[in-house]
Amino acid sequence: MTQAAALSPRKTPRQTRSRASVEAMLTAAAQILEAGGIAALTTNAVAERAGVSIGTLYQYFPNKETILAELVRRQKAQFFEDMGQAVAAAHDLGLREAARTVLHASIRHHARAPVLSRELEKAEMQLPLGPDVCAAGSEVDAAMVALLTHFAVPQPEVAARDLSALCRGMVHAALFAEDCDLAAIEARLRPAVFGYLGIAPDAPAPDGA
Known part of the structure; x- marks a missing residue:
């Protein structure tokens, strides 16, 4: 076994x-x-x-450990579902809104229960989850590469890997530091993702907004 x-x-x-x-x-x-x-x-x-x-x-x-693994599998399944829906919808958007949509989906599952998500992220690092989870993750990776190819992003395979590492790294660092304000984390991530993709940053909000 x-x-x-x-x-x-x-x-x-x-x-x-x-x-x-x-x-x-x-x-x-x-x-x-x-x-x-x-x-x-x-x-x-x-x-x-x-x-x-x-x-x-x-x-x-x-x-x-078996209980933890099942909870992690369920969280991963929700993540893959969120990402799959976002990537599918993003094909009909401009690059800016597509990036915003996928970024939001990438941390949506954390926002549902931030503290639980943090603990499951810790558990995931220690638990082998099996080929079914890996296969589902590969499908999401392939969908991301296809989306970046659709927008003519150079080296889409590398870009997909880099963007995934960027988002995962920043979210993990924040959660492990017990920073569970996912809206603020997303706001910090957005300019990094935009910058990587060569998208102009969002215009600053007007005074008093």
Whole structure:
């Protein structure tokens, strides 16, 4: 068994009651992460908060790493969905608005729950998530390259990699420093992205605006 496979749930819930129990466990885990971080997450704490027995929890999640991996996979899936929709819409926009749209999507999933996102980003660095997540990420990367090619951006493969690293690096640095003001982070990122793409910066707001 690969390490990634070992971090998958032991079984898939089939019945309505079992699906509800799994959702309750994952919700409880997210709440514990938001309140106390990864150090506070234990299988006993999750079971107690979710209102299930530890035996029920172990039917699906043999350890806390498996719970973390499932939460990370869900966050990544939301990110890929956000990015896919934004990139598709951006083809019909000018370069400035396309860049703004994709940038907003790239950090939207963080903004939904900034503290939880920070803890899951920490967990992701330690957990192998398997080929399914890598494949989905490759699809988003390819879509970004196609978008940059559409706008005749030079070396679109390199540009896609650079822009991804720029956004990911700044967001991670802010979140790990416990700066969870995602609107402010996006505002700091925008001129960096615009500058890389050769887009003129936004005009300053008029006095009193």
